[in-house]
Amino acid sequence: MSQEMTSLPDAPLLVAEGLAKYYGSRLGCRDVDLTLHAGEVLAIVGESGSGKSTLLSLLSTELAPSAGHVSYRMRDGEMRDLAALSEAERRLLLRTDWGFVRQHAEQGLRMAVSAGGNVGERLMAVGWRHYGNIRQEAADWLVRVEIATERMDDDPRTFSGGMRQRLQIARNLVTRPRLVFMDEPTSGLDVSVQARLLDLIRQLVEEFGLAVVIVTHDLAVARLLSHRIMVMKSGRVIEQGLTDQVLDDPREPYTQLLVSSVLAA
Amino acid sequence: MTALARTASGMPAITYNFAYLDEQTKRMIRRAILKAIAIPGYQVPFASREMPMPYGWGTGGVQVTAAILGANDVLKVIDQGSDDTTNAVAIRSFFETTAGVATTTRTRDATIIQTRHRIPEAPLRAGQVIVYQVPIPEPLRFLEPRETETRRLHALSDYGLMQVKLYEDIARHGHIATTYAYPVKVAGRYVMDPSPIPKFDNPKMDDSPALQLFGAGREKRIYAIPPYTRVVSLDFEDHPFAVQAFAEPCALCGAKGVYLDEVILDDKGGRMFVCSDTDHCATRQAEGHTGSMSAPYGEGQP
Numbered sequence: 001m002s003q004e005m006t007s008l009p010d011a012p013l014l015v016a017e018g019l020a021k022y023y024g025s026r027l028g029c030r031d032v033d034l035t036l037h038a039g040e041v042l043a044i045v046g047e048s049g050s051g052k053s054t055l056l057s058l059l060s061t062e063l064a065p066s067a068g069h070v071s072y073r074m075r076d077g078e079m080r081d082l083a084a085l086s087e088a089e090r091r092l093l094l095r096t097d098w099g100f101v102r103q104h105a106e107q108g109l110r111m112a113v114s115a116g117g118n119v120g121e122r123l124m125a126v127g128w129r130h131y132g133n134i135r136q137e138a139a140d141w142l143v144r145v146e147i148a149t150e151r152m153d154d155d156p157r158t159f160s161g162g163m164r165q166r167l168q169i170a171r172n173l174v175t176r177p178r179l180v181f182m183d184e185p186t187s188g189l190d191v192s193v194q195a196r197l198l199d200l201i202r203q204l205v206e207e208f209g210l211a212v213v214i215v216t217h218d219l220a221v222a223r224l225l226s227h228r229i230m231v232m233k234s235g236r237v238i239e240q241g242l243t244d245q246v247l248d249d250p251r252e253p254y255t256q257l258l259v260s261s262v263l264a265a
Numbered sequence: 266m267t268a269l270a271r272t273a274s275g276m277p278a279i280t281y282n283f284a285y286l287d288e289q290t291k292r293m294i295r296r297a298i299l300k301a302i303a304i305p306g307y308q309v310p311f312a313s314r315e316m317p318m319p320y321g322w323g324t325g326g327v328q329v330t331a332a333i334l335g336a337n338d339v340l341k342v343i344d345q346g347s348d349d350t351t352n353a354v355a356i357r358s359f360f361e362t363t364a365g366v367a368t369t370t371r372t373r374d375a376t377i378i379q380t381r382h383r384i385p386e387a388p389l390r391a392g393q394v395i396v397y398q399v400p401i402p403e404p405l406r407f408l409e410p411r412e413t414e415t416r417r418l419h420a421l422s423d424y425g426l427m428q429v430k431l432y433e434d435i436a437r438h439g440h441i442a443t444t445y446a447y448p449v450k451v452a453g454r455y456v457m458d459p460s461p462i463p464k465f466d467n468p469k470m471d472d473s474p475a476l477q478l479f480g481a482g483r484e485k486r487i488y489a490i491p492p493y494t495r496v497v498s499l500d501f502e503d504h505p506f507a508v509q510a511f512a513e514p515c516a517l518c519g520a521k522g523v524y525l526d527e528v529i530l531d532d533k534g535g536r537m538f539v540c541s542d543t544d545h546c547a548t549r550q551a552e553g554h555t556g557s558m559s560a561p562y563g564e565g566q567p
Contacts (some may be wrong), residue, residue, distance in 0.1 A: 088421045110408075112430070117433050124432065125425025131435055131501040153436045 099172030283467025306451030
């Protein structure tokens with residue numbers, strides 16, 4: 001899989017080696033190796049229970065791996081083993097250089113805090129103390145994700161599903177992260193809203209050169225957003241490669257089944 | 266005591282250890298207090314005891330007071346600034362009964378002041394101890410419900426969330442609308458809930474010569490501000506911290522720059538503003554100060 005990376009001359013952003021997670025005796029995932037470069041979008045697909053969410057949690061340090069390690073190239077260019085980071089460093093990383101867009105917006109947002117406050121939280125956490133500036137920055141981001149500024153002081157409970165997801169994105173991107181994890185960001189949305197959200201994500205990825213690891217069971221989402229794809233089954237990566245290549249010419253029987261299971265409209 | 270006093274029925278009369286709590290409990294509380302003083306603003310867990318009063322009536326403050334009370338101390342107890350409301354009277358008589366200590370209503374005569382929701386107007390001096398009754402010690406509580414998480418946030422000094430609360434205030438009300446339990450940063454490290462005192466009193470905590478102790482009975486936490494410690498109220502650069510201002514002086518003693526209570530006089534909109542600190546008001550009146558609604562001189566004076 002090194003060919004597709006030669007176009008990016010710099011060192012990888014995120015590297016996982018021999019990653020495994022066991023929940024007691026049950027397998028979460030095992031033997032996962034991956035390399036992600038700046039600006040690259042990687043989709044992890046597979047059916048429910050295939051270990052893709054576990055993998056995402058391992059990469060984003062929400063879970064500690066049973067084996068293997070994950071390292072990340074910090075802003076100063078140094079490659080660091082994430083397990084060796086102090087809690088303070090890890091948190092700083094999570095809220096400055098990383099983002100996490102969750103499937104259920106309620107888990108990624110503060111539902112009792114206004115939209116502006118949600119976007120401003122990361123700024124305040126990194127030391128912004130000027131109300132006017134925080135508000136201006138939050139307003140700019142709301143416009144960017146197509147939320148009307150007059151909704152800025154409403155709390156996300158009054159928002160539709162699509163708006164909540166867009167707000168989550170604004171909240172994550174306000175500190176200009178380099179890497180964003182997304183866990184099924186479009187599921188539960190109706191198709192037109194989904195299409196707009198995907199469009200927005202694609203545009204932001206382009207604009208900011210974001211690296212993204214996106215977990216989805218929707219192959220269309222993977223096709224639209226990702227450069228590369230990893231197919232998981234029973235906790236293992238069974239096939240990976242360029243998205244078009246894997247989806248148009250699947251090699252593994254399971255991937256063939258997955259591709260052929262997509263309903264044509 | 267050599268023999269137990271007996272009641273008429275022959276049962277031994279109930280006697281208490283000095284200041285109600287047993288000595289081991291006091292030791293435990295004192296250890297927590299010492300730790301709290303050593304780490305200003307940090308909430309020290311302690312094994313809070315059942316007290317003969319309901320939670321929410323100052324069980325934390327009472328335990329702290331009981332642990333530091335000595336036979337020669339002079340105790341003052343205030344509730345919302347007043348020496349004569351139920352809570353203040355009950356706690357004062359509790360210590361009169363169980364410790365036999367002298368009590369006072371004069372701020373300057375007291376060595377220990379237990380308070381609910383106010384700091385006296387008269388400046389505290391070195392050697393005095395003020396004990397706050399605290400209902401909810403965790404300033405991040407309503408922003409982050411998980412105790413494990415709030416502790417981690419304190420440990421990492423991760424206080425962006427507190428700022429979010431103030432941001433929300435300004436977004437909703439145009440100014441920081443938090444008027445009591447206004448969060449402060451102690452000695453540049455821990456963010457602390459000063460208990461539900463009005464933010465008017467926040468500046469009094471800064472660089473105070475008195476020792477400030479905070480006890481939360483239900484939540485089982487003790488924290489402290491040692492004398493002469495920097496206490497800063499959180500704010501934004503463009504929305505700086507400001508205390509409440511009152512348009513009129515106290516109607517009874519004419520005091521300005523003090524915290525006033527609004528008293529409704531009738532159902533036609535009649536009202537008066539009087540000092541919340543009853544001792545301060547009485548002292549000023551005794552000195553001859555009058556306000557717009559004072560009784561004529563001599564009338565009503567003892």
